[in-house]
Amino acid sequence: MKRAIPRKLPGRREDGAATKAQILDAAGEVFAEKGFDRATGKEIAERAGSSSAAVNYYYGGIDGLYAEVLxxxxxxxxxxxxxxKLAQAPGAPEDKLRTLIGLVVRTIMGPASSSWSLRVLSREVLAPSPAFAVLRDREILPKKRIVTGIVGEILGVPHDHPVVARCCLTVIAPFVVMLVGNRQVLAQVFPDLASDRGAVDEMVAHFQRFAFGGIAAVAAELDARKEARSA
Incomplete structure (x- = not known):
């Protein structure tokens, strides 16, 4: 019996790293379109120009592949x-948070908004899978520690202070709304929200304004409590 030969696509490199990357990108597209529950290793392998055996070899199966896609x-x-790098750079923590807000908003509203990466994250936010634990431990929690450090520095309290968590949640919430409400849906609900360069800049400034307005109010409340205790 002849051994099946994986289908080759023009212009594809044959080394292992390229094959692994091709499988990951193909999987991202399939998961974005169909979700984890309806995706199959066979379809992913076909899109990658590879074989189902390669999915198992590089990722240990579709569960491991989905976790890596997330x-x-x-x-x-x-x-x-x-x-x-942003957190460790010289400068005021307020400027770092402004930059961070700008980076995330521009990514969500930019060309990446039509890519599989944001659609996969949107699906996972709406219906978390067991693979969320991998995403949490490898990406979300390490990044969270950096962001809470920046916000804590602005407020003058430790990064693990409860008020820091509440402020971070408020800062992040609009990003989640933009993530799960894709551009087409948001345009139907808020048709005046354009997505050109000027509109994106205005959205960045708007989110920065609200984030810092809330943080300033919280900081003032913290200061008032300190004064009351010392009186």
């Missing part, structure tokens, strides 16, 4: 290294 999708939104 991790890669979050990295495409914002990498840990870029976030760490």
């Amino acid at each position: 991790v890669e999708a979050h990295r495409r939104l914002l990498t840990y290294d870029r976030l760490l």
